[in-house]
Amino acid sequence: MRKRNSGRFSRRSFGALVAAGSAAPALMAQQAAPASAPNPNTSQQRRGTIPETPPFEGPIEFTRREVPLRAEPFPTTQVRLLPSVYHDAQEWNRGYMARLAASRLLYNFRANAGLPTGNTKPLGGWEQPANADRSSELRGHFTGHFLSASAQLFASTGDGDAKAKADEMVDGLAKCQRQLGGKYLSAFPAEFWDRLDARKPVWAPFYTIHKIMAGMYDMYRLTGNRQALQVLEGMAAWADEWTASKTEEHMQQILGTEYGGMNEVLYNLAAATNEDRWATVGDRFTKKVFFNPLALRRDELRGLHVNTHIPQVIGAARRYEISGDTRFHDVADYFFYEVSGARSYVTNGTSNGEGWLAPPRELAAELKQSSATAECCCAYNMLKLARHLYSWNPNPRYFDYYERTMLNHRIGTIQPTTGHTQYYLSLTPGAWKTFCDDDQCFWCCTGTGVEEYSKLNDSIYWRDEAGVYVNLFVPSELNWNDRGFRLRQETKFPEEQVTRFSVTVDRPVQLAVRLRIPSWLQSGPMVKLNGKALEATAAPGSYLTLARTWNSGDRIEMELPMHLAVEAMPDDRTMQAFLFGPLVLAGDLGSDGLTEDLMVGPRVNGPPLRRAPALTIPTFRAPSRDPSAWIKPADSPLAFRTTGQSAEVNLVPLNSLFGRRYSIYWQVS
Numbered sequence: 001m002r003k004r005n006s007g008r009f010s011r012r013s014f015g016a017l018v019a020a021g022s023a024a025p026a027l028m029a030q031q032a033a034p035a036s037a038p039n040p041n042t043s044q045q046r047r048g049t050i051p052e053t054p055p056f057e058g059p060i061e062f063t064r065r066e067v068p069l070r071a072e073p074f075p076t077t078q079v080r081l082l083p084s085v086y087h088d089a090q091e092w093n094r095g096y097m098a099r100l101a102a103s104r105l106l107y108n109f110r111a112n113a114g115l116p117t118g119n120t121k122p123l124g125g126w127e128q129p130a131n132a133d134r135s136s137e138l139r140g141h142f143t144g145h146f147l148s149a150s151a152q153l154f155a156s157t158g159d160g161d162a163k164a165k166a167d168e169m170v171d172g173l174a175k176c177q178r179q180l181g182g183k184y185l186s187a188f189p190a191e192f193w194d195r196l197d198a199r200k201p202v203w204a205p206f207y208t209i210h211k212i213m214a215g216m217y218d219m220y221r222l223t224g225n226r227q228a229l230q231v232l233e234g235m236a237a238w239a240d241e242w243t244a245s246k247t248e249e250h251m252q253q254i255l256g257t258e259y260g261g262m263n264e265v266l267y268n269l270a271a272a273t274n275e276d277r278w279a280t281v282g283d284r285f286t287k288k289v290f291f292n293p294l295a296l297r298r299d300e301l302r303g304l305h306v307n308t309h310i311p312q313v314i315g316a317a318r319r320y321e322i323s324g325d326t327r328f329h330d331v332a333d334y335f336f337y338e339v340s341g342a343r344s345y346v347t348n349g350t351s352n353g354e355g356w357l358a359p360p361r362e363l364a365a366e367l368k369q370s371s372a373t374a375e376c377c378c379a380y381n382m383l384k385l386a387r388h389l390y391s392w393n394p395n396p397r398y399f400d401y402y403e404r405t406m407l408n409h410r411i412g413t414i415q416p417t418t419g420h421t422q423y424y425l426s427l428t429p430g431a432w433k434t435f436c437d438d439d440q441c442f443w444c445c446t447g448t449g450v451e452e453y454s455k456l457n458d459s460i461y462w463r464d465e466a467g468v469y470v471n472l473f474v475p476s477e478l479n480w481n482d483r484g485f486r487l488r489q490e491t492k493f494p495e496e497q498v499t500r501f502s503v504t505v506d507r508p509v510q511l512a513v514r515l516r517i518p519s520w521l522q523s524g525p526m527v528k529l530n531g532k533a534l535e536a537t538a539a540p541g542s543y544l545t546l547a548r549t550w551n552s553g554d555r556i557e558m559e560l561p562m563h564l565a566v567e568a569m570p571d572d573r574t575m576q577a578f579l580f581g582p583l584v585l586a587g588d589l590g591s592d593g594l595t596e597d598l599m600v601g602p603r604v605n606g607p608p609l610r611r612a613p614a615l616t617i618p619t620f621r622a623p624s625r626d627p628s629a630w631i632k633p634a635d636s637p638l639a640f641r642t643t644g645q646s647a648e649v650n651l652v653p654l655n656s657l658f659g660r661r662y663s664i665y666w667q668v669s
């Protein structure tokens with residue numbers, strides 16, 4: 001989320017930058033990075049028939065035709081986390097959410113509707129109220145995220161207090177909506193819309209509206225709150241009226257201002273209510289200048305603000321699912337392929353200064369342009385997009401991407417105990433992690449943060465007619481009520497290189513359990529069923545299918561032997577990062593000079609490197625291509641130390657490092 005006029009490029013002038021920048025990649029010759037997801041799907045077959053004219057020219061017609069999904073995640077109500085770092089992160093986040101009072105989250109809405117706010121202390125940062133010195137034009141956005149997060153927390157844990165508080169907020173917001181005429185609902189005045197319409201500077205009104213609508217949708221979908229659906233329908237009717245009065249050309253100009261996932265939430269509403277009207281409104285949020293090259297499989301992403309655009313692509317994915325329109329499929333499919341393969345760092349983070357500043361596959365050059373790398377919102381939204389793509393084509397490589405993102409960019413960007421989260425996960429050598437505080441930040445990533453950590457049980461297990469997919473090695477319990485099948489996964493992975501499952505059934509049940517064999521393994525792993533090693537295994541990057549009749553007490557054990565690996569920048573092979581299995585390793589460069597004000601609060605959304613003591617980043621001489629020749633295990637399970645270097649460095653998983661300076665990428669000769 002970029003504050004307007006604060007950066008080197010603005011979203012509103014992105015078209016000129018697009019035209020200035022990128023070269024079309026040679027599609028067939030692309031080398032995907034090892035962690036990238038596949039580029040499967042039907043576009044290959046259609047390639048010969050791709051039209052020369054832009055796919056999104058002319059009016060877009062919506063016709064409902066639901067595409068059957070090949071796999072779906074188990075509802076989070078059926079999966080519970082067991083004690084682990086994931087469970088810890090869930091609890092730290094729950095604690096942070098509990099410290100924010102409903103009255104404070106409603107303050108700006110009540111003030112905007114002319115309703116009493118009592119002596120409530122308003123929130124700060126990006127929620128700063130209208131009467132404050134530095135009033136935020138984005139106010140209200142975090143309240144929407146908070147509703148989504150509360151709904152997810154209720155589904156994931158059964159937390160009745162979280163639901164009661166969010167129900168109270170929905171009711172409070174419904175009163176504000178009534179006061180404002182029954183449809184429009186926001187924490188800022190209608191004057192913002194006049195500015196948006198006139199193409200005058202305004203931060204991002206539809207971005208904020210999307211968060212509130214998505215919050216209402218999640219409250220309806222996950223907690224059954226009917227009042228939330230009514231509020232959402234009112235807001236959608238307002239959005240219909242506001243957009244219907246614009247010409248197509250003018251609306252396309254308006255879409256130059258960040259609008260979050262307005263398309264997605266309207267498609268979701270259309271699907272939930274069976275009302276095609278909402279999908280037609282959603283179609284008005286099709287930013288054609290962005291979608292056209294993607295549908296033609298061209299990377300024209302350079303110069304774009306990253307997290308303005310990922311939610312639009314999630315909307316495209318949803319549009320494909322409810323209409324079968326393959327243009328939208330191709331937008332989502334190609335975008336994910338390109339961003340995950342050609343524009344992501346070793347952590348799977350993407351973006352720099354919130355933009356894509358360089359051509360594809362020039363990540364070393366990209367990284368040098370700023371220290372504000374890898375915005376957390378982008379990781380959150382790319383995971384969301386990955387889930388859509390996997391449901392169309394359950395290829396385990398999507399979960400290689402997912403696992404690496406989770407382990408390196410999500411776990412480890414929430415501060416233990418406080419539940420404070422990061423904005424940028426800087427990958428600049430010498431960086432350190434910076435965090436929000438309790439009530440003076442409310443960055444975009446604080447919002448996606450509370451959402452992320454309220455649903456860490458999502459997507460561990462997926463299902464289809466044939467059975468279960470096990471995609472993540474996270475201690476948890478699956479309860480497939482309909483089939484009377486429970487699967488308990490116990491592991492300390494990645495601290496231990498094995499995971500174990502035990503089965504409980506109501507009566508013997510025939511189904512397939514498909515274990516993801518991660519691509520980072522060197523060979524097919526040993527799998528034991530009821531203590532006996534199976535003769536069969538499966539290659540890394542595939543599934544091992546165990547199709548049988550399951551009985552209570554059945555046990556599976558899968559070894560996950562990890563090894564050191566090197567990943568070099570595609571445009572500079574001497575700039576290298578090291579991994580142990582799926583874990584990105586960070587070199588610990590100490591904590592000298594790191595004070596609280598350099599690490600926490602509204603002024604440090606990324607590390608202010610110039611305000612920290614100068615630091616020499618060691619360089620390495622590698623005697624072999626095999627990193628295990630010179631990077632040796634140290635005294636704790638996932639710790640390593642270089643050997644034979646002029647300055648030795650301790651390497652530990654990035655996700656375990658807090659309050660320390662680090663480097664991920666090194667110059668290696």
Ligand SMILES: [Zn+2]
Pocket residue numbers: 001307375376377378423443444445446
């Ligand atoms: Zn963000």
